Structures are given as C-alpha cells and as structure tokens.
Amino acid sequence: MTTDLHPLKHLLGDNRQLPPDDVARRATSYWNSAPMQARALMLPRSTQEVSAVLRWCHENGQSVVTHGGLTGCAAGAEATADDVVLSLEKMNRIVEIDPVGGAAVVEAGAVLQRVQEAVADEGLYFPLDLGARGSCTIGGNVATNAGGNHVIRYGMTRAQVLGLEAVLADGTVISDLSKMLKNNAGYDIKQLFIGSEGTLGVVTRVVLRLFPRPAARHTALVAATDFDAVAGFLSVLQQRLPGSLSAYEVMWGDYYRGVTGEGGHRPPLDRDYPYYAVLQTEGSEPVADAERLEIVLGEALEHDRIVDAVIPKSEAESAAIWDIRENFEQILEPQPVYLYDVSLPIRAMPDYVAAVQQNLTRRWPEGRLYVFGHMADGNLHLFVKPFESGDHRAASDELVYQPLAGVGGSVSAEHGIGVEKLRWLPHSRTPAEIALMRTLKRSLDPTNLLNPGRVLAE
Amino acid sequence: MTTDLHPLKHLLGDNRQLPPDDVARRATSYWNSAPMQARALMLPRSTQEVSAVLRWCHENGQSVVTHGGLTGCAAGAEATADDVVLSLEKMNRIVEIDPVGGAAVVEAGAVLQRVQEAVADEGLYFPLDLGARGSCTIGGNVATNAGGNHVIRYGMTRAQVLGLEAVLADGTVISDLSKMLKNNAGYDIKQLFIGSEGTLGVVTRVVLRLFPRPAARHTALVAATDFDAVAGFLSVLQQRLPGSLSAYEVMWGDYYRGVTGEGGHRPPLDRDYPYYAVLQTEGSEPVADAERLEIVLGEALEHDRIVDAVIPKSEAESAAIWDIRENFEQILEPQPVYLYDVSLPIRAMPDYVAAVQQNLTRRWPEGRLYVFGHMADGNLHLFVKPFESGDHRAASDELVYQPLAGVGGSVSAEHGIGVEKLRWLPHSRTPAEIALMRTLKRSLDPTNLLNPGRVLAE
Numbered sequence: 001m002t003t004d005l006h007p008l009k010h011l012l013g014d015n016r017q018l019p020p021d022d023v024a025r026r027a028t029s030y031w032n033s034a035p036m037q038a039r040a041l042m043l044p045r046s047t048q049e050v051s052a053v054l055r056w057c058h059e060n061g062q063s064v065v066t067h068g069g070l071t072g073c074a075a076g077a078e079a080t081a082d083d084v085v086l087s088l089e090k091m092n093r094i095v096e097i098d099p100v101g102g103a104a105v106v107e108a109g110a111v112l113q114r115v116q117e118a119v120a121d122e123g124l125y126f127p128l129d130l131g132a133r134g135s136c137t138i139g140g141n142v143a144t145n146a147g148g149n150h151v152i153r154y155g156m157t158r159a160q161v162l163g164l165e166a167v168l169a170d171g172t173v174i175s176d177l178s179k180m181l182k183n184n185a186g187y188d189i190k191q192l193f194i195g196s197e198g199t200l201g202v203v204t205r206v207v208l209r210l211f212p213r214p215a216a217r218h219t220a221l222v223a224a225t226d227f228d229a230v231a232g233f234l235s236v237l238q239q240r241l242p243g244s245l246s247a248y249e250v251m252w253g254d255y256y257r258g259v260t261g262e263g264g265h266r267p268p269l270d271r272d273y274p275y276y277a278v279l280q281t282e283g284s285e286p287v288a289d290a291e292r293l294e295i296v297l298g299e300a301l302e303h304d305r306i307v308d309a310v311i312p313k314s315e316a317e318s319a320a321i322w323d324i325r326e327n328f329e330q331i332l333e334p335q336p337v338y339l340y341d342v343s344l345p346i347r348a349m350p351d352y353v354a355a356v357q358q359n360l361t362r363r364w365p366e367g368r369l370y371v372f373g374h375m376a377d378g379n380l381h382l383f384v385k386p387f388e389s390g391d392h393r394a395a396s397d398e399l400v401y402q403p404l405a406g407v408g409g410s411v412s413a414e415h416g417i418g419v420e421k422l423r424w425l426p427h428s429r430t431p432a433e434i435a436l437m438r439t440l441k442r443s444l445d446p447t448n449l450l451n452p453g454r455v456l457a458e
Numbered sequence: 459m460t461t462d463l464h465p466l467k468h469l470l471g472d473n474r475q476l477p478p479d480d481v482a483r484r485a486t487s488y489w490n491s492a493p494m495q496a497r498a499l500m501l502p503r504s505t506q507e508v509s510a511v512l513r514w515c516h517e518n519g520q521s522v523v524t525h526g527g528l529t530g531c532a533a534g535a536e537a538t539a540d541d542v543v544l545s546l547e548k549m550n551r552i553v554e555i556d557p558v559g560g561a562a563v564v565e566a567g568a569v570l571q572r573v574q575e576a577v578a579d580e581g582l583y584f585p586l587d588l589g590a591r592g593s594c595t596i597g598g599n600v601a602t603n604a605g606g607n608h609v610i611r612y613g614m615t616r617a618q619v620l621g622l623e624a625v626l627a628d629g630t631v632i633s634d635l636s637k638m639l640k641n642n643a644g645y646d647i648k649q650l651f652i653g654s655e656g657t658l659g660v661v662t663r664v665v666l667r668l669f670p671r672p673a674a675r676h677t678a679l680v681a682a683t684d685f686d687a688v689a690g691f692l693s694v695l696q697q698r699l700p701g702s703l704s705a706y707e708v709m710w711g712d713y714y715r716g717v718t719g720e721g722g723h724r725p726p727l728d729r730d731y732p733y734y735a736v737l738q739t740e741g742s743e744p745v746a747d748a749e750r751l752e753i754v755l756g757e758a759l760e761h762d763r764i765v766d767a768v769i770p771k772s773e774a775e776s777a778a779i780w781d782i783r784e785n786f787e788q789i790l791e792p793q794p795v796y797l798y799d800v801s802l803p804i805r806a807m808p809d810y811v812a813a814v815q816q817n818l819t820r821r822w823p824e825g826r827l828y829v830f831g832h833m834a835d836g837n838l839h840l841f842v843k844p845f846e847s848g849d850h851r852a853a854s855d856e857l858v859y860q861p862l863a864g865v866g867g868s869v870s871a872e873h874g875i876g877v878e879k880l881r882w883l884p885h886s887r888t889p890a891e892i893a894l895m896r897t898l899k900r901s902l903d904p905t906n907l908l909n910p911g912r913v914l915a916e
Contacts, residue, residue: 101803145642153701156640159617174890180801181835182614182871184603184653185879185886186913187895191649195642212697239670242742243611243701284700343638345559377639413640421643428643432632436902437645443901444894455644 055171068140074418108139145195513629526598532876566597603653605872
C-alpha cells in the first residue's frame with residue numbers, strides 16, 4: 001500500500017490525522033500493550049467526515065480498521081502498519097435522551113458507562129452492562145452485538161437497538177434513526193451492521209431502547225455443591241421470579257478461589273464450594289421484592305438446592321460481590337492467559353468443562369482452567385492458563401473447541417470472531433452459511449477494505 | 459412464461475403438484491375470496507423437496523410465490539397465473555420440543571395455535587400471539603416478523619427465533635437449527651430471512667424460543683375519558699408491574715362501539731367512553747398477582763386516570779373481552795374496508811388520528827374510521843371504511859399515510875410491505891436504504907424469482 005495519504009489529511013481539520021509515530025504511543029488494545037500500528041489514525045467528528053474518509057479510502061484502495069474502546073476480546077481491532085485506523089473517539093456525544101419515547105440517540109464513540117449514567121440521570125435505564133463498561137463504546141457494543149450481564153432479561157445489544165446510522169465502504173450513509181419499536185417497512189437492514197464487527201459498514205450513531213429505571217435492585221451470592229443444584233436453582237428463580245431475575249452469573253469453584261486468593265477479593269462466602277452464583281433481581285417494590293428473594297433463598301437452602309448464601313447489606317457490599325465476577329486481574333498473571341466465550345446447552349456444561357479440564361491437564365499438567373459465565377444464556381467464559389511462557393494459543397484453542405463440536409455449541413457466544421477465531425468459524429457455521437456471509441461481504445464491501453480479514457478469512 | 463412444468467411435477471411425488479383448475483378452488487387469501495391463480499401449486503414435504511423445486515425454478519426462470527396460512531395483511535402472497543405457488547402446508551410437523559433447553563423445532567407450515575398448544579402441553583409457553591393464530595403459520599410469522607399482542611413483553615417474532623433453516627433462490631439450503639440464545643460466530647444471517655417476506659429465501663424450519671408457562675394470567679378492560687389518561691395509565695402499569703404487563707391494547711371509542719353494536723359483542727363496559735384498553739399481566743403468584751393488579755386499578759380509578767374497569771371472573775369472560783379486540787367482523791361490512799398498521803410515537807397518536815379523521819371526513823363525509831392497536835409498541839391499526847363501493851385504496855392510503863410523514867412514523871409496524879404498500883415504502887425508508895435493500899435482493903436472488911414484486915417495486 002503506497003498511496004500518498006496527504007489528500008486524506010485535508011478531509012478532516014487540523015490535528016485529526018495522527019502519523020505512525022503518534023499512533024505508536026497508544027497501546028494496541030486493552031489486552032495487548034504493544035504499540036499500536038497504522039499508516040495513520042483519523043479522528044472524524046461527524047458522520048459526514050466518516051463518509052468522506054471512507055469514500056477516499058474506497059477510491060484509493062486503502063484498508064480501514066475502525067476503533068471504539070479497544071476492549072474487544074477477539075483482536076478484531078488490531079491494525080497493521082498498512083491500515084488506516086478510523087477512531088470514533090471524538091464522536092462521543094449523547095445527542096438526545098427522550099424519556100417519553102424511551103429512547104436515546106448517541107454517537108458511536110460514546111462510552112457505555114457514560115450513556116448508562118446519563119440516562120439514569122433522567123430516571124431511565126439502559127440495561128446493557130459488561131465489565132468493560134468504563135472503556136467500551138456503544139459503536140463497539142453494536143458492532144460486536146455485545147452480551148454481558150443482563151441478557152437473561154433484556155437480550156443482547158441487538159435487542160436494544162431501535163435504529164442506527166452506518167457508513168458503507170463507499171461512503172454511502174445509511175441512516176435509520178427512528179425510535180420506533182416496530183418497523184416492518186422493508187428489510188430490517190440495521191441487523192446487517194449489528195454483530196458484523198465493522199466489516200459491512202461503520203456504525204456512526206445509534207438509537208438505544210431505554211427502560212424505566214427499576215425502583216429496586218437486589219443482589220445475592222449463593223453457593224452450591226453440584227452442577228445440577230446450581231442449574232436447578234436457576235430454573236427455580238425463573239419460575240418464581242419471572243420478569244424480575246436480571247442476572248445469574250455462575251462461577252466454578254476454581255475461578256472463585258482464583259480471584260479471592262491472596263491479594264485478591266475478600267470472599268463473602270467460604271472458598272471451598274464447587275459452584276457459586278451471583279444473582280440480581282429488578283423490580284418496583286423495594287421491600288416486597290427483598291422479601292420475595294429472601295423467601296426463595298430460604299426455601300432453596302432448606303431444600304439443599306444451595307448450601308450457603310449472602311445478601312449484601314449495602315451498595316458497597318453489592319459492588320464487592322460483583323467485583324468478584326468482573327475483576328479477574330488476579331488470575332491474569334503469569335501470562336499467557338487465553339480467554340474464551342463458548343455457548344452450549346446448559347445441560348451439556350458439566351461434561352464439556354470436564355473434557356476441557358482433561359485436555360488441559362494432559363497438555364499442561366500444571367495448567368489451570370477458570371470457568372464462569374452467563375449460565376442462563378448458555379454462555380461460559382473460560383480462562384486457560386498454561387503456566388508456560390510462549391505463544392500457546394493454537395494448542396489452547398484446540399483443547400477448548402474440540403469438545404464443543406459434539407454438543408452443538410458455538411465458538412463465540414458474545415465476543416465475535418475477530419481474527420483470533422477465524423480458523424474456528426467452520427466449527428460453528430456450515431459451508432453454505434459461510435458462503436452466504438461472503439456474498440454479503442462482497443455485496444457491501446466489494447474491494448474488502450473495511451476491517452479486512454476479520455470474521456471471514458482472506 | 460412458457461416453460462413446460464412437466465419436469466417440475468416429477469420432483470415431488472404423486473398429487474403434489476396441483477394444476478390451475480384445482481388451484482382455483484382455493485380462495486386467494488383470508489382477505490380476498492377470489493379464486494387463487496397459479497401455473498401450479500407445489501406441495502413439498504421436506505426441505506430437500508423445497509430445494510429441488512427452487513433449483514428447477516431457478517434454472518428455468520420460473521417465478522415462485524410461497525404460501526403459509528394466507529392471513530397476511532399486505533397481499534404479499536397473492537400469486538398471478540404466471541407464478542408457481544410453493545405451499546408449505548404439508549411441512550407442518552412439530553419436530554421437537556425441548557423443555558430443558560427452552561426451545562421447539564417446527565416446520566414452517568405448522569399453524570401458530572397448534573404450536574402454542576403443543577408447547578403448553580409440555581408446561582411451556584410460546585408467547586407470539588395474534589388474531590390469526592388459528593390459520594397463520596410459523597413460516598409466515600417469521601417471513602413477516604409478526605408482532606401481535608405480547609410484543610410489549612416478549613418482542614416481535616424476530617426476538618423469538620433462535621435458529622432457522624431457509625432455502626435460497628438457487629436451492630442452496632442454509633441451515634442453522636441451533637438452540638443457542640447467543641451465537642456471535644460470524645454474521646447473524648438468519649436475520650436476513652426474518653421480515654423479508656419470502657423475497658430472500660424460503661423459510662423451511664424454525665427453532666423457537668420457549669418460556670416457562672406463567673402460573674397466573676390476569677386480564678382487565680378499562681375505560682378512560684381522554685388520550686393522556688389512557689397513555690398515562692400505560693406508564694403507571696409499566697412502572698408498577700414491570701416484567702409482568704404482557705399486553706396493553708387500546709381501542710378508540712368508535713372501534714369499541716363498532717364491534718359491540720347490534721349483533722356484535724356484548725359490551726362489558728358502557729359504550730360511550732372515548733377510550734378503552736384491554737390489559738393482561740403474567741406472573742407466578744395467582745392470588746398475589748390479582749391483588750397487585752386490583753390495587754393498581756383501584757388507585758387509577760381513585761386518581762381518575764381511568765373511569766371504569768372490569769376484571770373478568772372466568773376464562774370465558776376473559777375470552778369475551780379479548781374477542782372485542784380481536785374479532786371485528788362486525789365492522790368489515792359493507793366492503794370495501796382498508797386496514798392499516800402504522801407505527802408512530804405514542805405522544806403523536808392523538809394529533810395523527812385527528813388528522814386522518816379530518817382527511818377521511820373531507821373525502822367521504824359518511825366514511826368511518828376505526829382505530830385500535832398495540833399502544834405500548836407505538837403501533838396503531840386503522841380500518842378505513844368509505845361507505846362507497848368501488849376500489850378506493852389509493853385515496854384511503856393517501857389520507858392515512860400523508861399525516862404520518864410529519865411524525866417520523868412507519869407505513870408498516872408489523873404487516874410488512876407486500877404489494878399493497880410498495881409505493882409507500884419511500885415514506886418510511888431513505889433512497890440509500892432502499893438501494894441497499896435492492897443490493898441484498900440482487901445478491902441473494904439475482905434473477906428475481908422469489909416473491910417478485912413484493913417489498914421492492916419491480
């Protein structure tokens with residue numbers, strides 16, 4: 001790629017094209033501290049500027065990698081020295097919050113937590129929530145169809161997008177910023193851009209669905225002695241508290257012990273149980289909701305479904321419980337550590353985890369496996385830690401994905417394919433499905449300039 | 459179109475290709491009693507047979523119109539004498555109900571009500587529900603992204619599809635029958651087939667998301683004297699009974715009087731109120747849920763949000779209330795009557811309805827307008843009745859859609875474009891959006907043989 005980037009520089013105002021030296025002062029991503037690479041990093045301030053940059057790149061055969069908060073877990077945003085990076089960080093405005101219509105219009109670069117807080121200030125609730133909330137952007141959430149902690153009640157990002165604006169590879173602006181819950185006027189083309197990891201267009205603005213802010217939110221941490229019990233308790237909660245249960249995050253004992261070990265989180269429950277779950281309810285009656293939850297917990301303890309439970313007595317105690325689930329720095333050293341986000345039927349989980357553990361022990365007798373995740377969504381996260389330096393991703397992938405084939409699982413529940421899972425896509429999709437994906441990619445980005453080599457191998 | 463259809467006949471077994479004379483014994487649709495037209499009607503029994511028929515039609519340039527239950531409200535399934543009709547009526551099996559995984563696999567020709575009943579027998583709940591439940595098919599529901607009465611809590615059909623199998627125009631089978639709630643492994647291509655009205659592929663099997671069967675369901679009919687009150691009461695219900703409210707169907711006074719007039723339904727509440735609403739809650743505690751609803755209704759009566767209310771004392775009384783909302787034969791005579799399904803912001807509804815009424819009265823001083831719909835979804839249905847014989851659709855469309863432009867509304871909330879709204883699509887979609895729809899259509903059906911002329915004008 002040798003096209004002169006000088007004309008591109010003049011499309012945006014001063015100082016909004018960073019040269020490679022400045023780009024290298026940035027880290028590649030949250031997960032990769034190596035210097036970021038790119039021919040240039042562009043900082044558009046408007047959809048029109050995004051359109052102008054893409055049109056120029058399209059006309060000049062210049063590949064473009066789009067950047068949001070760089071917290072993605074599939075290396076999809078890692079650019080090369082040949083790419084132009086398009087960072088939406090300056091397009092971070094919350095354009096409108098409409099309390100009556102239950103919708104917010106935000107620019108793609110807006111950080112999730114800022115959006116959560118801004119709508120909360122208006123008495124509303126945007127339920128998408130994940131550990132990276134302080135850095136990840138709405139554009140990245142949409143591009144990856146992010147999941148997170150509240151899928152059990154509110155669905156994934158896809159379910160929370162009422163409208164969006166995106167720019168195609170050739171600079172065409174596709175704008176559907178309507179706030180309607182229902183619109184069957186023609187194909188629902190916004191679905192193309194949700195979860196396609198920036199390969200079919202660059203999302204620039206999004207209309208988010210908002211909900212009334214729940215008057216009451218209750219958290220609990222429970223422990224169970226076997227898998228059937230922790231899965232059975234989920235069924236009980238779904239039967240007894242329907243429309244109220246908003247999170248059920250299971251942690252295998254090794255994970256809990258790993259993050260509450262020396263120098264880690266203080267453990268609110270004993271550290272020797274095989275399973276733990278953080279659960280959350282949302283409702284309209286603070287006192288009655290708390291009583292209902294206590295009754296259900298009491299009965300579950302009585303019937304030995306769970307063997308221990310703690311209900312936090314303050315916001316701080318509640319936050320400390322969530323920290324155990326969300327902040328796992330404790331187990332990230334020594335590197336390398338490999339993170340996975342498989343999905344599979346709930347009933348297949350114990351055998352699957354056992355098979356991975358067996359594979360791991362065979363390959364790395366000293367290796368460790370940490371399992372946790374969104375059980376109700378059939379989504380487990382696994383950290384594989386070989387305790388052996390070097391790049392062991394291929395071997396680690398093999399031992400995690402090989403046992404998945406037999407249970408109809410997916411290699412990505414919520415993180416996407418990026419580049420890390422390219423060779424595993426055929427494990428979860430048929431050749432006909434992948435061929436159709438390629439047809440779509442060719443139709444929308446015929447010269448393969450948007451996030452090339454992501455999702456579909458080149 | 460003069461290709462000999464004889465070879466096509468041999469692709470399926472005996473008696474599964476009906477000639478034009480037999481086809482003409484069928485009605486065109488629920489809405490149109492004229493004899494059905496087609497070169498032939500094919501009755502495949504399997505996905506492989508659908509694939510074989512489509513491949514042959516693709517190779518021979520033969521247009522195909524797919525039939526489900528023929529209850530669609532946009533004339534999308536009305537074939538011409540040049541089309542081959544592909545009816546999925548013999549592909550109506552419920553292949554599997556998985557209570558543990560919360561999923562059902564059904565063939566596209568399965569009738570909605572049969573699916574509802576079959577999963578109920580297993581203690582589960584498939585929440586999609588609409589007046590045509592006794593005739594409409596799951597394939598049609600998916601192809602049109604049907605809405606219905608429970609969108610407020612469960613979303614449209616799109617939200618209830620975990621996986622699907624579809625056959626492309628050239629016969630390629632795209633199969634994703636996984637039951638996973640979350641799968642971000644590549645593009646979510648099933649979205650292409652949901653709501654595209656059979657123009658991008660023929661849906662043959664669907665994996666439906668199931669829910670636990672609610673232990674309690676409560677209905678009420680309320681009356682209000684002004685629009686702000688009936689809309690305000692919805693907000694109260696959403697705040698007070700979050701996760702429990704499963705329907706809020708508003709009827710304008712003229713509609714209620716129209717269907718409860720002489721020979722119509724028995725009116726459970728006086729007939730002279732300006733607004734009525736049927737509401738439904740679902741929950742886990744039969745007695746406590748009923749009490750909660752009574753308290754909310756009592757307070758609303760006390761604060762004059764609503765002025766009258768009735769809670770049915772039996773299943774039969776509850777069904778009678780729903781009949782008022784769903785069975786409107788009473789107002790379908792004299793023909794013509796034109797049905798609409800616009801969506802728009804709730805707060806814009808009173809001015810919008812007033813503008814339509816004004817347009818109507820100007821055009822047809824004796825004409826009548828009947829308004830009802832899924833208020834919480836921003837979706838109104840309108841019946842326009844000119845009381846003048848002849849074909850007045852164009853004039854009726856004009857007076858309904860013209861006032862919609864100013865409020866950011868859609869010409870179709872849930873019925874789709876079909877052929878009836880072809881010329882109105884540009885009212886709800888930009889030229890760039892429509893161009894992108896055409897790109898998709900060209901990519902997936904390059905010779906324009908699947909439901910040609912539906913959604914996108916030829």
